[in-house]
Amino acid sequence: MVTLLTVSIVLLVGIILMPFYRVVVGPTVFDRLLAIGAMGAKIIGLIVLFGLLYDRVDMFIDIALAYAVLNFIAGIAVAKYFHKPSERRSRDA
């Protein structure tokens, strides 16, 4: 059990670090935001796996749910900010 958990945590951390390439290189700002969102969505699974590893799963699930809600709200807020064309955005700011 613990071995399998450790292996899946290591694999998941590797998978989470892969989109970081897109965050650093990404030609537009939207690519970076997309990669950040994808990383955040995967971190939900990572938190629950850590909860199983530490045997405190009920506490870590609450943290994971809060993380999911924050990730969603961040994505929606950024999308709303970019919804206007850029001239109007710079005039308002």
Add this chain to the structure above:
Amino acid sequence: MLESLLQVIGWVLVGIGLLAMFVGSLGLIRLPDFYTRSHAASMVDTTGIILLLLGLVFLIGFSQAGLKLLVGVIFVILSNPVAIHALARAAFRAGLRPLLGEVADRKHRKLEDKE
């Protein structure tokens, strides 16, 4: 017996979910433009997260924590594609055009030059 069966189902689901997430991350790196990448991030990644969390529900067992995680699964199903769709829509409104459009335009111009 039933316990070990649930464990096996759970670990298989976690493995498939990790595989789907790997494919999604690979798509995020390899695909050519923002809209294809958002396709990879929304569909494949959401599938991976759903499978991973369902596998963890099987591992935890159907207690209070497992039901809470099931609520989390439903929330991820609802929220992740919506957030990425909102981002793609904002990108289109902000003037980012799909790569396919440019390629199609170039081809069209070439055809016009020939005539």
